[in-house]
Amino acid sequence: MIKIVSARLLQAVLVMVAVTAVAFVMFRFVGDPVSMMVREGASQAEKDALRVALGLDKSLAVQFGEFVWRVLHGNLGTSLRYQQPVTELLIARLPATLELVIVATILSLALGIPLGIISALKPNGILSRLIQSVTLIGVSMPTFVTGLLLILVFAVNLRWLPSSGRGDVVDLGFWQTGFLTASGLKSLILPSITLALFQLTLIMRLVRSEMIDVLSSDYIRFAFARGLSRRHIYGRLALRNTLMPVITVTGLQIGQLIAFAIVTETVFQWPGMGLLFTNAVGFPDIPVLAAYLLFVGLMFVLINMIVDVLYTFVDPRLRTKQ
Amino acid sequence: MTSRVFHRIQLPPVSVMIAGIVLVVILLLAIFTPLIAPIDPRNVSSYSLVDMEIPPVFMDGGDPRFLLGTDNQGRDLVSVILFGLRISILIGVGAVLLAASIGVALGSIAGYFGGIIDTVVMRVADVLVSFPTILVALLVSGIARAQLGPETVSTWAPVILILAIAVNEWVQYARTVRGSSMVEISRDYVRAAKVIGLPSGRIILRHILPNVMSSVMVIATLNLAGAILTEATLSFLGAGMPATYPSLGTLIRIGNEFLFSGLWWIAVMPAAVLVVLVLAVNVVGDYLRDRFNPKLMTN
Numbered sequence: 001m002i003k004i005v006s007a008r009l010l011q012a013v014l015v016m017v018a019v020t021a022v023a024f025v026m027f028r029f030v031g032d033p034v035s036m037m038v039r040e041g042a043s044q045a046e047k048d049a050l051r052v053a054l055g056l057d058k059s060l061a062v063q064f065g066e067f068v069w070r071v072l073h074g075n076l077g078t079s080l081r082y083q084q085p086v087t088e089l090l091i092a093r094l095p096a097t098l099e100l101v102i103v104a105t106i107l108s109l110a111l112g113i114p115l116g117i118i119s120a121l122k123p124n125g126i127l128s129r130l131i132q133s134v135t136l137i138g139v140s141m142p143t144f145v146t147g148l149l150l151i152l153v154f155a156v157n158l159r160w161l162p163s164s165g166r167g168d169v170v171d172l173g174f175w176q177t178g179f180l181t182a183s184g185l186k187s188l189i190l191p192s193i194t195l196a197l198f199q200l201t202l203i204m205r206l207v208r209s210e211m212i213d214v215l216s217s218d219y220i221r222f223a224f225a226r227g228l229s230r231r232h233i234y235g236r237l238a239l240r241n242t243l244m245p246v247i248t249v250t251g252l253q254i255g256q257l258i259a260f261a262i263v264t265e266t267v268f269q270w271p272g273m274g275l276l277f278t279n280a281v282g283f284p285d286i287p288v289l290a291a292y293l294l295f296v297g298l299m300f301v302l303i304n305m306i307v308d309v310l311y312t313f314v315d316p317r318l319r320t321k322q
Numbered sequence: 323m324t325s326r327v328f329h330r331i332q333l334p335p336v337s338v339m340i341a342g343i344v345l346v347v348i349l350l351l352a353i354f355t356p357l358i359a360p361i362d363p364r365n366v367s368s369y370s371l372v373d374m375e376i377p378p379v380f381m382d383g384g385d386p387r388f389l390l391g392t393d394n395q396g397r398d399l400v401s402v403i404l405f406g407l408r409i410s411i412l413i414g415v416g417a418v419l420l421a422a423s424i425g426v427a428l429g430s431i432a433g434y435f436g437g438i439i440d441t442v443v444m445r446v447a448d449v450l451v452s453f454p455t456i457l458v459a460l461l462v463s464g465i466a467r468a469q470l471g472p473e474t475v476s477t478w479a480p481v482i483l484i485l486a487i488a489v490n491e492w493v494q495y496a497r498t499v500r501g502s503s504m505v506e507i508s509r510d511y512v513r514a515a516k517v518i519g520l521p522s523g524r525i526i527l528r529h530i531l532p533n534v535m536s537s538v539m540v541i542a543t544l545n546l547a548g549a550i551l552t553e554a555t556l557s558f559l560g561a562g563m564p565a566t567y568p569s570l571g572t573l574i575r576i577g578n579e580f581l582f583s584g585l586w587w588i589a590v591m592p593a594a595v596l597v598v599l600v601l602a603v604n605v606v607g608d609y610l611r612d613r614f615n616p617k618l619m620t621n
Contacts, residue, residue: 011448014445014449015448015449015452016450018446019449028463030469038559060526063467112554119392133385136601136604136608137597137601139604140597140600140601140604141597141600142551142554142558142596142597142600143555143576144554144555144559144574145593145596145597148574148578148581148589148593149590149593151581152581152586152589152590156581156582156584156586158534163582179554183340186425188378212448221481256454259454259456259457260456262456262457262460262559263456263555263558263559266559277453277460278460278559278560278561279561279598280464281461281463281464281467281560282560282561284464284465284467284468286464286465286468288460289465293457293461296453296457297452297453300453301452304452
């Protein structure tokens, strides 16, 4: 148990060190930090002074150490575009992205699990074939095209829903939420559907294949032999074992969703971290890019670790294997 | 035995045949674009502002000269899309070729030599796969912009895009090839080749690689769909091909601006072509995977 956890920890640390090194290289070597920060028409002496003040004259190892120290204290530099600390920018936009990701996850689970079960129970039925073909189209449909079509139908033609922004938000002091106003909820519908569709296919396919596996196992056959009701067998016995991997994958996918929110947020001009990132690519605002990389890296590592460790707690078989 | 022979000559299902035909037609259209396109979108004298914003031919006000309508500058959308298609496919194929070359090279070297080379390559791969391709590609694009300046970036956009996509995509090939070469290396014929003193490079090229190529081809086909989508997404986000030399993604981004003025076809037509292209590649790729290598895991 301890062995597994420590091996995981070591890997997590390794990933974070690699990501931090990349972020450092971006800060230090992409563009010249001095020429980006110095005032126009500065003399060579002023530039040199700034170079010393920024610590750029020290050895690379020392600079990297200082960089890690700053990052650990939450200091991710200043945005070139907004002239504000990057940490503040990210934190201000975190609620928008998280609310979008959470709603999208709930949506995709609420739709994906039932659809997956249907196509597992009757693999050759008309409904499951229809679902299968629709998923293939879903996989081939880029997120931004889905978003575009939804905007065209529901915002431009029907004028039911807003096409951009978050609507009115309520400030809870530490969190700006769109859950509490009508316009906030309405604005959430199209982006969250767009983001959920990306994940829906995956969950559906997973539930389907797991369910088919479980249904062919001995204990299900035994349950049928005992004459238990279909409802009890499918709903309780089979579904429980199917959902274990689904929970894991959903957890792991949250990281992917945060990254894919980049596209959704840009299509709907949703004021979250993803939109901040896209704008930073075009600017180009290197501190924001590097900070976002660090943030996403940290999210991935944390989620992976939590899921792995939880899994070993939940499933006793994993503890005895090495 | 006979049933096996029959199985081998069995035709693929109708959906795969259709997808295959669509794919061949699209490829031919892309190759011969300059010969078949009614106008050259980059040549101002081949179109006129008089024809601007004409809807597709099946709508009221459509003009039989312009099958899919025209854009805001009066350019025939069929021609604009054909030229965009060409760029999208070029970048997609380029990215797949580069990723496959890097992946096969690193994977076979890691699998053949093992030890520290193997550890380093596979650790780098582990870190890379935890990040989605689109995120890495956006980062590469941003870095290129900061380092080279906007003008250079726009001139070299196809090359930068190919690099940006391949940076993350080689991992799949490397993992598969590494696994296969570790199996092959313990076979007697490879041992024999070592004993008679053949150089390592020759053993990898002549004995190990031929055994892994079918897996590589299948991954490459499925990957092509992903690469085309990634390129389209980057261009849509404004981090890809510039408007002066648009891919399908760029065309959709430009069309997006006219969505609210009712000119939906400028965005929807290139999007439809993109979806058909990716769908056809996916169907053919899925079929190839099931047919040649059912155990191959691709995500």
